[in-house]
Amino acid sequence: xxxxxxxxxxxxxxxxxxxxxxxxxxxxxxxxxxxxxxxxxxxxxxxxxxxxxxxxxxxxxxxxxxxxxxxxxxxxxxxxxxxxxxxxxxxxxxxxxxxxxxxxxxxxxxxxxxxxxxxxxxxxxxxxxxxxxxxxxxxxxxxxxxxxxxxxxxxxxxxxxxxxxxxxxxxxxxxxxxxxxxxxxxxxxxxxxxxxxxxxxxxxxxxxxxxxxxxxxxxxxxxxxxxxxxxxxxxxxxxxxxxxxxxxxxxxxxxxxxxxxxxxxxxx
Amino acid sequence: xxxxxxxxxxxxxxxxxxxxxxxxxxxxxxxxxxxxxxxxxxxxxxxxxxxxxxxxxxxxxxxxxxxxxxxxxxxxxxxxxxxxxxxxxxxxxxxxxxxxxxxxxxxxxxxxxxxxxxxxxxxxxxxxxxxxxxxxxxxxxxxxxxxxxxxxxxxxxxxxxxxxxxxxxxxxxxxxxxxxxxxxxxxxxxxxxxxxxxxxx
Numbered sequence: 001x002x003x004x005x006x007x008x009x010x011x012x013x014x015x016x017x018x019x020x021x022x023x024x025x026x027x028x029x030x031x032x033x034x035x036x037x038x039x040x041x042x043x044x045x046x047x048x049x050x051x052x053x054x055x056x057x058x059x060x061x062x063x064x065x066x067x068x069x070x071x072x073x074x075x076x077x078x079x080x081x082x083x084x085x086x087x088x089x090x091x092x093x094x095x096x097x098x099x100x101x102x103x104x105x106x107x108x109x110x111x112x113x114x115x116x117x118x119x120x121x122x123x124x125x126x127x128x129x130x131x132x133x134x135x136x137x138x139x140x141x142x143x144x145x146x147x148x149x150x151x152x153x154x155x156x157x158x159x160x161x162x163x164x165x166x167x168x169x170x171x172x173x174x175x176x177x178x179x180x181x182x183x184x185x186x187x188x189x190x191x192x193x194x195x196x197x198x199x200x201x202x203x204x205x206x207x208x209x210x211x212x213x214x215x216x217x218x219x220x221x222x223x224x225x226x227x228x229x230x231x232x233x234x235x236x237x238x239x240x241x242x243x244x245x246x247x248x249x250x251x252x253x254x255x256x257x258x259x260x261x262x263x264x265x266x267x268x
Numbered sequence: 269x270x271x272x273x274x275x276x277x278x279x280x281x282x283x284x285x286x287x288x289x290x291x292x293x294x295x296x297x298x299x300x301x302x303x304x305x306x307x308x309x310x311x312x313x314x315x316x317x318x319x320x321x322x323x324x325x326x327x328x329x330x331x332x333x334x335x336x337x338x339x340x341x342x343x344x345x346x347x348x349x350x351x352x353x354x355x356x357x358x359x360x361x362x363x364x365x366x367x368x369x370x371x372x373x374x375x376x377x378x379x380x381x382x383x384x385x386x387x388x389x390x391x392x393x394x395x396x397x398x399x400x401x402x403x404x405x406x407x408x409x410x411x412x413x414x415x416x417x418x419x420x421x422x423x424x425x426x427x428x429x430x431x432x433x434x435x436x437x438x439x440x441x442x443x444x445x446x447x448x449x450x451x452x453x454x455x456x457x458x459x460x461x462x463x464x465x466x467x468x469x
Contacts, residue, residue: 016450055314
């Protein structure tokens with residue numbers, strides 16, 4: 001019997017997945033199994049529930065009541081302010097000072113410990129700032145790419161909007177088949193639900209042709225350079241090209257749309 | 269990304285699954301964060317406290333975990349199995365912090381210093397009763413496991429040891445620790461979930 005199809009072996013992998021001790025090879029194998037056998041999700045859900053109950057049985061304390069207001073305050077602050085500046089590892093303040101109350105003397109060593117803690121936090125803050133900078137840099141690069149494309153008379157613009165009246169998502173694709181560059185800019189596009197992806201399709205001769213997954217580095221308002229193939233660029237220039245749609249699919253590799261249309265081009 | 273305020277969606281979200289709450293979180297809804305904390309804050313804080321044995325550090329880590337969920341939600345690829353994700357993240361970060369602290373303590377000791385561990389906060393009578401009930405059920409289930417499986421699960425989730433520390437402490441190969449943990453969890457599933465089903469029979 002194929003080892004991968006042995007129920008006991010699969011259960012063992014599922015348990016390893018839940019306790020996070022799979023080897024990289026096992027993790028890859030289990031990921032494929034999950035894709036091929038969605039019924040395994042129930043097994044993982046059950047094992048996860050067992051782990052939760054075990055931890056619940058071991059846990060003698062409640063989370064302090066003041067934690068939630070602090071977390072929400074910091075979460076809200078992180079929306080309106082750049083996320084580092086203050087003291088904690090996530091760049092927001094209000095964590096109470098550590099109770100180093102019982103250190104028995106030795107000011108020099110205390111300085112060294114404090115320095116170590118500060119250094120650790122500074123390194124964590126630095127990684128967050130670096131990630132934010134990277135995101136900003138990506139935005140600037142995308143803006144420059146779009147600007148350069150718009151200066152070229154071969155560039156074409158396609159606009160999108162959500163198909164549902166309540167849906168406020170909208171966007172555009174700026175494409176230059178000569179330069180082989182295409183950028184999708186969108187607004188209010190929510191993240192797809194877990195297990196779903198957004199796929200882009202061109203409509204040529206009433207056929208819907210796959211143009212890849214819409215997978216930006218963040219959701220909401222963002223821009224995204226589309227990794228089109230030469231064939232895809234050619235489809236945009238086809239005389240019978242008639243539009244674009246974005247669908248929500250469970251399988252990123254479907255050859256024709258099977259899911260819901262979430263956005264469609266509003267103007268050619 | 270446009271972030272929403274907690275009030276408008278709270279009623280609908282309170283009955284949402286963790287998976288749906290995580291999607292709401294990705295879309296910047298802080299009400300989802302609040303509900304996820306109410307559901308899982310105890311688990312994260314309790315596990316952090318087990319490993320770190322310091323209430324202030326456990327609080328800091330709990331905040332860090334939930335704020336990471338918030339700030340990184342849109343770039344987080346998959347939280348399909350949310351409890352697993354929280355437990356893995358909490359254990360891994362707590363063990364990292366413990367290692368950092370151990371390095372610092374060694375530095376202190378080098379200078380001839382000592383630190384005392386903070387006592388755990390006292391439970392209210394209601395919390396004690398609730399804990400006794402949950403704890404009794406889990407300990408009954410654990411008692412049905414073979415000795416090694418019981419040991420590794422207890423050391424991993426009640427004492428917060430990493431798998432390599434467990435291997436060292438009970439002197440068995442790392443591979444055996446993994447096997448015992450997985451088999452122990454599978455057996456606990458049969459015991460705990462079967463006993464749940466038997467209530468309805």
